[in-house]
Amino acid sequence: MLEVRDLGVWFGDRQVVGVDALDLDKGQTVGIVGETGSGKSMTAYAIAGLAPGMGARVEGSVKLDGRELIGLSDGALRDIRGRRIAMIFQAPISSLNPVFRVGDVFLRALRLHGASKANARERAAEAMRSVALSPDLLHRYPHQLSGGQAQRVAIAMAVALRAEVLIADEPTSALDVTVQAEILDVLEKLQAEESLAMLFISHDLAVVSGICDTVAIMYDGEVVERGPVSETLHHPSHPYTRELLAAVPRLTTPEAPDA
16 A cells, blocks of 8 residues: 655755665554664655655655655645545644644644535544544643643544544654553554554554554664564564664562572
């Protein structure tokens, strides 16, 4: 469904991403894992067509159902973003306009993609219920939402737009463990119901192992290892992957004191 080949991202003369290949099929979750600065998020922005707006130069190929996205006009990309490819960010409140109520943001996005005003309101309420939120929250401003509520709103937006590909950029890293588990449950439930293709970006190997089918390990802007989650994380072949796994904290049972 999504096919990435020879994707390069530059800021001036400095290349920050060089991904040779990455594939994502319908109903599949692919994880991208790496430390801060490894190029995970910039890869996502390039796939979603957002990197040029950040001053980056993007080369290579990103195809959605065979249609090339690199080089498309802003208007063509705007039609694809949201309607076919949606993205949720690490800090969802900062991605919502603080002067608009949540419902206004929904309506503007849905109307932009052709929904009538009545249909947009109905789809927004339905999407909120799908992520276990009351439609009453549509009347609130972003600063009146908790972190977990804001993240669910971001997911609900993707549901309302009926996106086929969901790019989740560190969607749980700013949340406490309990809320994190709730958000992951929502994502897994929606994926099962809607057959979403999901690109899940994280530095948390435990989260990735629980939600992803396959994983790509990024280091210094490149994918150094990829494969099924169980195989890659239990039998890593690249030294960097082994270092990542060795850095994961583990609980140990204290030894009993001598009698």
